[in-house]
Each structure stands twice: as C-alpha cells, then as structure tokens.
Amino acid sequence: DVQMTQSPSTLSASVGDRVTITCRASQIINNNLAWCQQKPGKAPKVLIYKASNLESGVPSRFSGSGSGTEFTLTISSLQPDDFATYYCQQYNAYPVTFGQGTRLDIK
Amino acid sequence: EVQLVESGGGLVHPGGSLRLSCAASGFTLSDHYVDWVRQAAGKGLEWVGRSRNKANSYTTEYAASVKGRFTISRDDSKNSLYLQMNSLKTEDTAVYYCSRVLVGPYYMDVWGKGTTVIVSS
Secondary structure (H helix, E strand, O other): OOOEEEEOOEEEEOOOOOEEEEEEEOOOOOOOEEEEEEOOOOOOEEEEEOOOEEOOOOOOOEEEEEEOOEEEEEEOOOOHHHOOEEEEEEOOOOOOEEOOOEEEEEO | OOEEEEEOOEEEOOOOOEEEEEEEEOOOHHHOEEEEEEEOOOOOEEEEEEEOOHHHOOOEEEOOOOOOOEEEEEEHHHOEEEEEEOOOOHHHOEEEEEEEEOOOOOOEEEEOOOEEEEEOO
16 A cells, blocks of 8 residues: 655644644555545635646645655745645555645634 | 535444435536545544546545545435544544535635544444
C-alpha cells in the first residue's frame, strides 16, 4: 500500500498567516494526489486534485504543488473559515490511501 | 443540484449485517465511479471500496480490511448504490460516506453527508 505521511499533525496559526502542509508518499504517485478539507461533523470537501488543480468554487488562496513523492498545500492568507482538518489522498494505486490529517487551529 | 445522500446506518451486533444506500440526484450515477470512505470517531479517513461505472461493468475494488465481508452493488433504476456489510466487527464502527469519482481525473469530487454505523453488543 502507498503510505501517505502528512506534516505537521497540528498547526496553530492566525488569520492572515501563510501556511503550508506537506504530504509525502511512500512511492511515486504520478501527481494523482488530492487535498480535502473537513470541518467537525461535516463531510470532506475537495480543494485540489492532480496535485495542483484548484477545484471549481474553491478560493484562490488555496494552492497545491509538488511532484514525485513530495507535495504541499499552501493557504496564502488564512481566513476564519479555513480552520479545519486537512487530508491528502493518493488515488494512483489501490487501495486509495489518505494521510493522517493536519488539524489547523487558531493561535 | 448534484448530491449524494447516504442512508441505512444504525446499531448492529457484532457478526450482524447492514446495507447502506447511496442515492444520487442531479446526475446519472451509472456514468461515474463511486467510492465508500469511512471515518471512526476522532480518527482519519479510510477508503473502503470502489464501484467502477457501467462502461467498466461495475467492477469493484475493496480495502483488505473489508474484502470478503463487504459488497458494493448498484440499482440504475433508482440511481443508487449500496454497500452490503456482513460479519460486522466492532472496528467497523464509523461514519460511512459515499463519494463520486470523476472518470478521467479519478478524484472524489462530490461527497455525501454520511451515515453512522455502530457495531456493538
């Protein structure tokens, strides 16, 4: 199975900060990587697919980059609505696997 | 509006069975792959399985943790998909989400709100 390792597990930041979350895959995944956001009691919502493509309707402050086995999600200027848990997910190989999540808290 | 709605969750004893439903609206489910993903309380997301689309004969894939116990099926007349869960274990307790997978980019673009399964004696 492809192991997805996110860092950090928890991140404290303030409104207006620029934050970056990293996801490392245990093998090359051909950029078949998505990022999703989840708020408590809600379903996940996709933000980025194919490593760097912004899903329709997602604010442009979210961006994804990376290739090979190293990927990042960047939020350029944190807004109050962005405090949530973020997951990376590879869909290059079965089983589909997720990172363990990064909880983004208000500092 | 494109939407997925799960139902069928509940409390079941270990060793029991349950069938979850995933009803689609605003699009034709048979054109798309569909995944089931679960989340135990306070834990991360775990992929459960996939049903490919009609063009790919609705073939399926499963996580090792559920293979042989869970089965995904469809009913095109109801624009719905099902997750039959047998031989349930306490570790199957989770919120179960169905999600649409876009053919081509193959990522999950639409998620339902989830249904809760509790396996307990």
